[in-house]
Amino acid sequence: MNPLIAQIAAHSPGLRDWLALTSVIFSIGLYGLLTRRNAVGILMAVELMLNSAAMNFVIFNRFCLPARMDGSVMAIFVIAVAAAEVVVGMAIFVALYRYRGTVDVNQMNTMQDPVISIEGPGDFNREVMKNINKQYKSRHDH
Amino acid sequence: MNLLFVISFVCLAAGMVGGGLVFSFLVAPHRPGAIKNTPYECGEQPIGQAWIQFNVGYYLFGLMFLVFDVEAAFLYPWAVAFRQMGTVGLIEAGLFILVLLVGLAYAWKKGVLEWV
Amino acid sequence: MIASAIYTVLFYAIAAGTILLALAVVNTRKLLRAAVALMGALSTTAGLYAMLDAQFLAGVQVLVYVGGIVVLIVFAIMLTRSGELLEDNPTLKRKLVGAVISIGFLVSSVGAVWGSPFAIASAGKAPANDALMIGKALLDYGPGGFVVPFEVISLLLLAAMLGGIVIARKTPPTGQPFTSGGDLPGEAEVYHPLSQRDDETGGRAS
Numbered sequence: 088m089n090p091l092i093a094q095i096a097a098h099s100p101g102l103r104d105w106l107a108l109t110s111v112i113f114s115i116g117l118y119g120l121l122t123r124r125n126a127v128g129i130l131m132a133v134e135l136m137l138n139s140a141a142m143n144f145v146i147f148n149r150f151c152l153p154a155r156m157d158g159s160v161m162a163i164f165v166i167a168v169a170a171a172e173v174v175v176g177m178a179i180f181v182a183l184y185r186y187r188g189t190v191d192v193n194q195m196n197t198m199q200d201p202v203i204s205i206e207g208p209g210d211f212n213r214e215v216m217k218n219i220n221k222q223y224k225s226r227h228d229h
Numbered sequence: 230m231n232l233l234f235v236i237s238f239v240c241l242a243a244g245m246v247g248g249g250l251v252f253s254f255l256v257a258p259h260r261p262g263a264i265k266n267t268p269y270e271c272g273e274q275p276i277g278q279a280w281i282q283f284n285v286g287y288y289l290f291g292l293m294f295l296v297f298d299v300e301a302a303f304l305y306p307w308a309v310a311f312r313q314m315g316t317v318g319l320i321e322a323g324l325f326i327l328v329l330l331v332g333l334a335y336a337w338k339k340g341v342l343e344w345v
Numbered sequence: 346m347i348a349s350a351i352y353t354v355l356f357y358a359i360a361a362g363t364i365l366l367a368l369a370v371v372n373t374r375k376l377l378r379a380a381v382a383l384m385g386a387l388s389t390t391a392g393l394y395a396m397l398d399a400q401f402l403a404g405v406q407v408l409v410y411v412g413g414i415v416v417l418i419v420f421a422i423m424l425t426r427s428g429e430l431l432e433d434n435p436t437l438k439r440k441l442v443g444a445v446i447s448i449g450f451l452v453s454s455v456g457a458v459w460g461s462p463f464a465i466a467s468a469g470k471a472p473a474n475d476a477l478m479i480g481k482a483l484l485d486y487g488p489g490g491f492v493v494p495f496e497v498i499s500l501l502l503l504a505a506m507l508g509g510i511v512i513a514r515k516t517p518p519t520g521q522p523f524t525s526g527g528d529l530p531g532e533a534e535v536y537h538p539l540s541q542r543d544d545e546t547g548g549r550a551s
Binding site for chain 2: 347348351352354355401405408409412413414416417420421423424474476477479480481483484486492495496498499500502503505506507509510513514
Binding site: 092093095096098099100101102103104105106107108110111112113114115116117118119121122123124125127128130131132134135138142145146148149150151152153154155156157158159160162163164166167168169170171172173174175177178179180181182184190 | 508
């Protein structure tokens with residue numbers, strides 16, 4: 088037998104190689120999650136992460152319990168949950184775009200509290216109420 | 230030799246597609262023009278940009294399609310195991326379909342299935 | 346022997362393709378191209394499922410992910426006009442933080458995987474008819490069966506469908522010619538910042 092073929096066959100991927108592959112894909116998804124600004128792009132990164140996590144179930148099923156199909160069943164559940172997540176998430180982005188005119192997550196700061204220094208819970212509530220009143224007034228003045 | 234078949238098929242397919250592209254790139258005359266670069270709209274003159282905002286109806290149809298796509302993915306193994314699961318499997322899958330039919334009825338009543 | 350060698354070559358080729366396509370998903374500045382790269386990454390994942398003896402799952406991956414989810418993402422890109430805008434290149438600080446966190450996660454998880462013992466079954470022979478096995482497992486109501494998650498998934502899909510319809514289907518902004526909803530009497534009077542801004546500028550002009 089050709090020694091090169093024997094050499095290649097000796098490096099047949101084991102459980103750890105498969106898991107390393109899914110870790111790499113998950114990390115790439117994590118990077119996209121942290122660097123993307125468009126909400127749709129963030130959701131695509133989340134899809135990559137979900138996909139690699141579902142593949143982990145199948146890998147463990149194949150290597151540790153090959154006679155049963157539990158990992159495949161779990162992976163199908165993960166795919167169904169991903170579909171439901173995309174349906175609702177994209178609906179939210181479509182509605183958000185209609186309302187705000189953008190899906191840039193850096194501009195989604197209406198729930199952010201502008202108060203920087205907070206002494207205690209009472210001060211916090213007072214500041215928040217003052218802020219809300221100010222915004223309400225500025226919106227209804229003209 | 231199942232895998233040998235797979236890898237030879239992959240190589241053959243890539244070779245055919247890549248070979249066709251490379252061959253036409255090498256042989257074909259290359260004379261670009263402004264009219265040749267316009268998108269082909271069945272012979273009509275294209276008006277405006279391709280990036281218009283699309284009707285939300287597309288999204289709603291895609292949503293319905295995806296949900297029933299997942300349903301089909303779940304019902305296929307039931308159909309394969311139908312003879313061995315018998316009546317119990319029929320009841321379980323019937324419940325599954327019934328729950329999703331509620332959503333279909335809601336969408337129908339709300340007019341999602343009508344193209345406006 | 347030769348089958349094992351081919352399996353190895355296929356694994357590394359498909360894994361490299363998947364990683365390259367995943368990198369394209371997170372780094373392309375045009376979102377539509379990222380969506381196409383995502384479609385490719387999910388397709389190669391279907392190939393990896395087939396290599397793991399999960400043929401039915403590979404089919405489901407193509408059917409649901411490539412045929413459904415990516416299409417919906419493309420629709421959402423069209424609807425939010427994300428495709429025509431170039432995504433801002435993330436700042437160096439943001440890139441650096443993302444790279445440090447993701448590489449840190451990668452190193453720690455791969456280290457954990459390589460350092461821990463696994464109960465690997467020696468005689469790994471997958472069942473021949475995996476769709477039949479999955480069907481039995483899904484409908485089995487005894488111990489080890491998945492009938493309750495199976496029914497709960499239908500409820501989840503129902504909730505997602507109703508939620509998606511309710512959220513996405515509202516009065517369209519002024520100037521959009523098409524509508525697919527807005528049949529509720531109160532829907533037209535919903536406060537809408539874009540339409541109000543149009544009114545203000547129109548009043549000032551006249």
